[in-house]
Amino acid sequence: MTRVIEAAKTQIPHERRACGLALKSFLVITAAAAVFIFFSSCRPAPGTLTPRVDGELAFQLVKKAVSFGIRPSGSEECRKHAEWIAAQAREYGAEVSIQEFEDATPAGSIRFRNVVAKVRGKSNDFVVAGSHFDTKSFPSGIEFQGANDGASSTGLLLAMIKAACQAKDSPPLTLEFVFFDGEECMVSYGGNDGLHGSRRYVKLLKESGNLPKCRAMLLLDMVGDRDLFIALPSGTPKKMAELLFDIAEGNGTRKHFGWNDIDMLDDHKPFTEAGIPAIDLIDFNFGPGNSYWHTKEDTLDKLDAKSLQIAGDAALGFLWELPRILGNRH
DSSP states (O other), rough: OOOHHHHHHHHHHHHHHHHHHHHHHHHHHHHHHHHHHHHHSSSOTTTTSSSOOHHHHHHHHHHHHTTTTOTTTTTTHHHHHHHHHHHHHHHHHHHEEEEEEEEETTTTEEEEEEEEEOOOOSSSSEEEEEEEEOOOOOOOTOOOOOIIIIIIIIHHHHHHHHHTTTSSOOOOOEEEEEEOOOOSSSSOBBBTBBBBBHHEEEEEEEEOOGGGGEEEEEEESSBBBBBBEEEOOOOOOOHHHHHHHHHHHHOOOGGGGGESSSSSOOOTTHHHHHTOEEEEEEEEOGGGGTTTTTTTOOOOOOOOOOHHHHHHHHHHHHHEEETTTTOOOO
C-alpha cells in the first residue's frame, strides 16, 4: 500500500503539489502560533500577580541610609541605622525581630545586629531576601557614603517590604527580609572576618530546626548604579538564573541582566554551604573598572531611582514566581 501511495504522489501535477505544500506549511505555522499563544496566556503578564517597587521611594530610603554617615559594624551609626531599618519595616507592616550577637573579629569582639522582617505568605516555608547594611570601615577623617555598597540594597529591600505588605495577594512563600550586619571584612575574608550576619543567621536556622523550611535565598548588593548591569556570579544555579531572566524579559529590562565569568564571595555563601540554593543580584562594575567600589566616589550622585526599580521589580517577580522551579520539600 505504501508503494501505491508514493506512486500516486508522483503523478500529482506540480501546481497541486505546490498548493499542498503551501497548505501544509500554513497549518504547521498556525498550529505553532496556537501553541505559543496558549502557553503565553498561561503565564501571567508582568505586574498582574506580583507587586511593583516604587523606585523613587527606594531612592529616598537610600538617601536616608546614607544620612547616618559611615556605618561600620559596631559603631553607633550602625546601631542607629539598624534601629531605623527595624522601625521602617514595622511601619510598612512586617513582623520585625533583631538578632543581636557578639562575634570575634581581627579588631576584637564586636556586637552585631541582624534585622529580620517577615511578611507571611500562603506557606510556612520561606525564602530569604537579603542585603547587608554595614559599610566598609575606613580610617577616621575619610568621607565614605557607601551609597551603592550598602545603602542601595538596604533602601531597595525596605521598598520591597512595603510593596509586599501592600500586595493584593499574599506571596506563595513566606518572605523573610534580612538586613545582615558584618558583611564587610576588617582585614581579609576568613572564618572570623566578614559575613558575620549571614553566618549567624544560617547557624540559628540550623539550631532552631528551621533550615528545611528555607527553600531559597535571594541577595541584593550594589544595585543602584546609574549604568546598571546585574551580572550573576558563575556559581548561580541555572534554573534560578533562567527564572530571573524570564521575569526581566517580561518586564522589558532583560538587557540589564547577564552573567559574570567569576563567582562571588558574598552573604549568599553561608546559605549555599548549608544546601540552600541562592542567587546574588550584584552589579560588581561600579565605575570604570569598578573603580568607585570602596572609595569616596561611592556617592548618591552615581545612583538612579530607575536602576533600583529595575532590580526591585525583577527581585519581587522572582520571589513570587519561585515555586515554579522548586520541587516538593521532603
